[in-house]
Amino acid sequence: MFAGKTSFKISGMVGIIILLLGITILFGTYQMSKVSNEIINISQEYEPLQNTLGEIKYHQANQVANFEKIKTGQLSETDSDIAKEEFWSSNTIIKSNIAQGKKLAETGYNMAPTDADGNDFKQIHKMFLDVEQTHNEFEYMAKDSLSSTQSDFLLKQIALKETQFKEKIDNTSNEIKKLNEQSINAIEGHERGWLIVQIGIMIVVGIIAISLRHFMHENNAELKKEIESKTIELQEANKKLRDLDKLKDDFISIASHELKSPIQPIFGFAELAQSGDIDQKEAWDGVTTLAKKLQNLANDVLDVTRIESNRLTLYQEKCRINELILETTRMLKTGLNKNVRIVEELDGDIEITLDRTRIEQVLRNIINNSIKFTENGTIRIKTEISKSSNEFLITVSDTGLGIPEEVLPNIFGKFVTKGHESENQGGNGLGLFLCKGIISAHGGRITARNNKDGGATFEFSIPLAQRKTINPLTN
Template sequence: MFGRTSFKISGTVGIIILLLGITVLFGMYQMSKVSSEIVNISEAYEPLQNILGEIRYYQAAQVDSFEKAMISHSRTDLDRAKEEFWSSNVLVKSNIQQGKNLAETGYTVATTEKAISNFRTIHSNFVELEKAHLELEQITKDAISSDKYDQFVLGQVTAKKSHLQSKIDGTADQIARFNDQSISAIEEYERGWLYVQIGIIITVGIIALFMRQFIGQINGDLKKEIDSKTEELREANKKLQEIDRMKNEFISIASHELKSPIQPIFGFAELAQSGDIDQKEAWDGVTTLAKKLQDLANDVLDVTRIESNRLTLYQEKLPINEIIKDTINMMRKSLSKDLSIVEELADDAEVEVDRVRIEQVLRNLIGNAIKFTEKGIIRVKTHIDARTASLIVTISDTGLGIPKEILPNIFGKFVTKGHERENQSGNGLGLFLCKGIVEAHGGRITARNNADRGASFEFSLPLAKKTVETMAN
């Protein structure tokens, strides 16, 4: 009797525990799914706040340049003020459009009615923001075009400026409220599931009183699982903290790098204004710095595309030797007399690549070799790896080599910053971009120090289907 009862109790307990286990697993799945959706929505609000900050900044710059135009005493000052006005105007429009696009993407991919409604509201706010800016633009544009400035016009501009500012502030406040709602939803959801889990633990504890040995075994297994999950969560938390640290470091360094060319631009402008240098020299300096600023901005945008898996490739079947030779011919113009580039190219092979992106990789790698090699030879070699049906491109130099402490992370963002000499400055993004572009093509890239001196970078590209078939035949 006792045996049959014990068997029945054990069977009942087993079924209960099975059902509890199913409930816990389903709950964990649902919690992870819903919480992930809420977190993603909450994180989507941050770029919108950043865009509003840029709109506020450039709109203020636009009004400031308009006021400069009103009080300008010379044609040069007036033209400069007009140029600043139109430049700020374009940036305001661009940021408003970006905000509309982000909001539109938000309500397209959102999975809940509340999130869809919030993003539609934000989109409507950006539309109203665009309308208010167009009204301010029209008034200031008419005044600037006609060179007519009076107190009435200034009053209109002030009123429209205040109206636009209130729209920006209102939109920012609304996004902040939506973000707070998302955070509250996360906390509420996790709190609810915490109560459910406590209830489940209590139930299991009551059952354990009747079947100590049976439940003891299960508890032991559960403890191991919980410990394992806790360790996994701890490791995941460490990785998230490291990612957050790297993100903050990236933003800090990128912001500094973007600001670096701006002060010299002002310097050239002031020197030209004071007559210390002629206009041509000033414009040449400004153009060079603006190009540097544009290149850095493009690199930062490419980094963002790579990290979000949004790098678009426009691939076509091309002979690789042609791409390499064209790039080398262009790079030879910057060589010193003590440095040469030697080509050791295998028979031409056809690859399916985005020519612009592969040229970008070659320019970065050859440019680095030139930068870190005062004299000697830069060797560009290719060969075909029949085993992997890949083309291997190797770029080696006789320069300084790669410091041991940064070699393991050489393809990270800003890893090489601080390791350059005075004439070797860069933005620290080139090798990260090379890795992202090569991997987007389905290839791999590696770096190593040479046995004697210098360093070598090697990357692979899959061969076009036609070339592979020819090799097989």
């Protein structure tokens, strides 16, 4: 889940970067093409205008030259006529050029991509109009001068107009040049602006990439930590499993040993009976005892597996618990061959829902344990109702050997007591484990402790409240 989130974040970041880069490149390309188109368009507009102006200037110079030639009066009739002709042809060309210039300016105005450009062309058009007017004035004056006699004043006027005209043309030319430069500058400025934007986007992308790297690095560190902690968890789980496996192996190993060990004396009895070293009865009694031991062990092992796999089934019924205890102790007392007294101090004679056979098994086990470890003394069995915890409490305490300190913490484990008992105390090491399992299945608790003045005390509880569902499980 963690990795999924991370890869999602990373892919999102990468996507954004690619998108931004794409947009930048797209804008750049679009902008470049647009800018170059504009440059071409505008220079296409301005160039013919300059050409026209150049033409006008040239022909105007021609015209003036011819005019001056005529005015000097030193020409022959023919030459004068030629000059006059040239003068007028120049005039026509100038006029047509001015008209063309106006037209170009008008076209430029119509084609201009922006209002500012349009205004530029408007201004150029106006200047051309100005030029036209000046030329017209010059034309009239020249015409007058040519048709009339010499007049210094008129000539002066003409010369003035001529200069004016020249200036106007130059002004216009300069203006166009300026505008051309301006527009080119504007385009360049525009281009620069876009370049800055592009650089900006690149920087943003760079920053995102760097932060992504940082983020990924951090994420990696987080992932590493996560993996490390997961590895530790797994190692722990693995260790737990191995421990459990070892426990299971130990159980199988001890259980199989326990199941095998009565076989040796069974063979022995058979052999000795055959050879006549012991009598038949002794052999049969021995074999029967051993078979019974084997049967009990097999049953206990089965119960252990039932408890461990939570499959211990309880057959619950209402039962007077104190009567059950008395029944059990009566049976145990009959088999008692030691100087041990069993004393019942029973309180709270009530009915409890429980599995009779199983609870009897628990009682027998615990009391038998007390008998086993008490050479002579008293075993006291007490019962009481605990109103506060709504439980029935049963306590078995003896004045025997007590529980070895190293065994006490694991007293309810499997085969824990093995190796601490001598033969006449020998059990199969499963009794207390089964007791705990059975009591837990009833919803009760079981505890063991050593008495201060010697001996051990076992205490277990059975809940009073009848549970609706019988939960045959233990924990």
